[in-house]
Amino acid sequence: MNQTFRALRIHNDDQGYRAGVEEMQASALTPGELLVKVAYSSVNYKDALAGTGKGKILRRFPLNGGIDVAGYVAASTDPAFKEGDSVLCTGCGLSETRDGGYAEYVRLESKWTIPLPAGLSLRESMIIGTAGFTAALSLYRMQQNGQTPDLGPIVVTGATGGVGMLAIDLLTRAGYSAHAITGKTGQFDFLIELGAQQCIARKELYWGQRPLENAHWAGAIDNVGGDMLAGLTRVIRPYGNIAICGNAGGIELATTVMPFILRGISLIGIASAGTARSIRDDIWQHLADDWKPRNLNKIATKEAGFDELESIFAQMLAGDSFGRTIVRIG
Numbered sequence: 507m508n509q510t511f512r513a514l515r516i517h518n519d520d521q522g523y524r525a526g527v528e529e530m531q532a533s534a535l536t537p538g539e540l541l542v543k544v545a546y547s548s549v550n551y552k553d554a555l556a557g558t559g560k561g562k563i564l565r566r567f568p569l570n571g572g573i574d575v576a577g578y579v580a581a582s583t584d585p586a587f588k589e590g591d592s593v594l595c596t597g598c599g600l601s602e603t604r605d606g607g608y609a610e611y612v613r614l615e616s617k618w619t620i621p622l623p624a625g626l627s628l629r630e631s632m633i634i635g636t637a638g639f640t641a642a643l644s645l646y647r648m649q650q651n652g653q654t655p656d657l658g659p660i661v662v663t664g665a666t667g668g669v670g671m672l673a674i675d676l677l678t679r680a681g682y683s684a685h686a687i688t689g690k691t692g693q694f695d696f697l698i699e700l701g702a703q704q705c706i707a708r709k710e711l712y713w714g715q716r717p718l719e720n721a722h723w724a725g726a727i728d729n730v731g732g733d734m735l736a737g738l739t740r741v742i743r744p745y746g747n748i749a750i751c752g753n754a755g756g757i758e759l760a761t762t763v764m765p766f767i768l769r770g771i772s773l774i775g776i777a778s779a780g781t782a783r784s785i786r787d788d789i790w791q792h793l794a795d796d797w798k799p800r801n802l803n804k805i806a807t808k809e810a811g812f813d814e815l816e817s818i819f820a821q822m823l824a825g826d827s828f829g830r831t832i833v834r835i836g
């Protein structure tokens with residue numbers, strides 16, 4: 507393919523760190539068996555860090571941004587895929603070591619490319635994207651460690667963000683009672699529409715400082731880290747699980763051994779980008795079927811083009827995210 511196409515390309519060189527829309531050719535893309543015509547990408551917190559240089563996400567330069575991508579195979583050297591197949595990829599080095607999804611074309615490694623599962627459209631797969639995959643991976647690993655709906659409610663922090671909203675929706679779909687902690691008290695009604703059984707204002711949280719406080723929840727999906735995560739360790743019921751997804755509120759964790767040796771709680775680390783292929787396949791099957799969030803169209807609060815990404819990144823890093831932004835490309 508010789509024609510030029512548009513991409514949001516990120517540079518870090520003598521002229522400094524910068525991202526902007528450029529024309530490029532497929533011959534300049536990082537290699538892969540599949541050339542994919544991109545239909546949609548999405549915006550995750552990591553994309554905002556990469557696009558602004560506020561976090562060290564890219565490990566080589568220049569690269570196209572976008573850790574998520576969905577589109578159609580335009581050419582394949584792997585017989586497992588043929589022209590026209592609908593595919594998606596999240597994480598797996600996109601916008602870290604490989605060109606990502608903020609481009610009209612991307613080359614993907616076939617070993618990390620997921621055929622679009624029946625039950626999802628390309629657009630829906632990108633409303634879910636890394637955020638929904640991360641929420642689902644959290645539930646998957648919590649269940650592997652014994653979490654079941656009858657143990658009690660699961661609390662979700664950073665509830666109005668992408669991971670948070672999708673976690674509330676898919677927990678509800680999977681039969682759990684989801685509770686929400688948010689800094690945006692004006693969005694309680696919205697979170698209840700997604701399935702939250704109870705909403706708590708972040709500012710009004712007070713759990714006490716003893717190593718063990720009254721246990722409120724059977725588990726947690728935490729996007730915030732820092733004091734929030736430390737507090738959660740003190741209020742999770744015996745043998746409950748906390749899936750640690752994010753650090754929107756800090757990277758420190760000050761706690762004691764007491765919740766672990768007296769209540770048997772578990773901290774489960776979630777690293778979506780490096781998830782094994784077999785687990786990826788299982789999770790996308792769940793997301794297309796029994797865990798498919800019921801409110802994807804509500805959660806997709808914005809559909810953006812290349813030109814709007816800069817302001818969306820800034821809003822996200824300021825903690826003002828609300829739901830998922832999908833990026834319309836094809």
Ligand SMILES: NC(=O)c1ccc[n+]([C@@H]2O[C@H](COP(=O)([O-])OP(=O)(O)OC[C@H]3O[C@@H](n4cnc5c(N)ncnc54)[C@H](OP(=O)(O)O)[C@@H]3O)[C@@H](O)[C@H]2O)c1
Nearest residue numbers: 551664665666667668669688689752753754755778825827
């Ligand atoms: N481990 C992984 O594999 C993985 C994958 C995806 C994302 N993540 C991480 O998960 C987190 C959420 O990602 P996302 O894409 O959902 O981001 P997002 O859409 O920006 O959501 C983050 C949410 O966190 C809350 N928040 C923001 N700043 C905060 C602060 N200073 N203190 C407390 N809460 C704050 C806000 O929710 P409220 O206003 O409702 O409180 C915000 O909407 C990020 O830290 C991201 O890096 C990790």
